[in-house]
Amino acid sequence: MSGSQQTDVFPSDRPRQPLSIRAWLSVIRTYQTCTRLLTERLRTLDLTVAQHETLANLLIEDGVSQQTLAARLLVTKGNLTGLLNRLAERGLIERRPDPSDGRVNLIVLTAAGRALATEADALQRTYVAEMVSPLDEAQQTDLHTMMKAIEAQLHAMDQ
């Protein structure tokens, strides 16, 4: 699935569409292309994007409950159970009982998990920096601002 296939790929931005749709479709396509390429690069570390995101999140702060982690990752708790099972099988994370609440698992990185997460994090930083390099600082700031505005609007729409 490597090798540029922006072949005939059809005119998704035909002028017929309103500006808002064209703008957002470009976000969708770019996001998907970015994810696909990141997937390939993470394969060198034997990690999927979902696994990487989980580890990266734990690298910032571990020792949190599955609920908290699921909220941060924007995934369902059912999904997270399977994700953590696979990471635990590989010895990258551990579930520890919370002494103050018998229902809770506290999720922590193992040493191996922390090492791998650090590698993956470096890979991602390099990748994103390169990908975004055509934009100057002002544009990157604008992009961030605009996305925050849209996200706020989405939360407002989800009354």
Added chain:
Amino acid sequence: MSGSQQTDVFPSDRPRQPLSIRAWLSVIRTYQTCTRLLTERLRTLDLTVAQHETLANLLIEDGVSQQTLAARLLVTKGNLTGLLNRLAERGLIERRPDPSDGRVNLIVLTAAGRALATEADALQRTYVAEMVSPLDEAQQTDLHTMMKAIEAQLHAMDQ
């Protein structure tokens, strides 16, 4: 999964991170939030996002091969087989043999499929327009330009 849960959700944009990472993380989060909300809305039409995207693409032009459709949707052909199976079971699309090439299925919308695709398309336009409304026209144009620049860079990186 409705109801705003931008609860404690943790400081994903901590100043520690470089600007490029913060900017791109905001794209990821916004994309995911957008998808989640669109999923909810499409449920009123009994469509998943993947199904809607397939139908929307066929609405622009049908009578194309599965390969072509897969390339347009940025999904694998194996994925598309299952997707089309489910849409065909519901009578929304049809596979027609290509008289000029015995290997090819030409995918066409049925009348029901066209009607549903049209409804979903209207829903999506309204949704995206509302979501993007905090941005003025110039910003929407900038967003589109920036995404195209990043996408071009990604294709360059995928030598």
Added chain:
DNA sequence: AGCGTTTAGTTTAAAGATGAACTAATTTGG
């Protein structure tokens, strides 16, 4: 004509994702 390659589509195994139903532990109110 015929052999080898390419191309179209299906199938499969594994991971990911959701929402709903379920179990177990904790909290809350009376």
Added chain:
DNA sequence: CCAAATTAGTTCATCTTTAAACTAAACGCT
């Protein structure tokens, strides 16, 4: 103090997705 409600996590059915192996048809070339 205890029944009811809430919360944490797992399990399940369903759908999405990928990569790889496979079948069948078409093409290319000598």
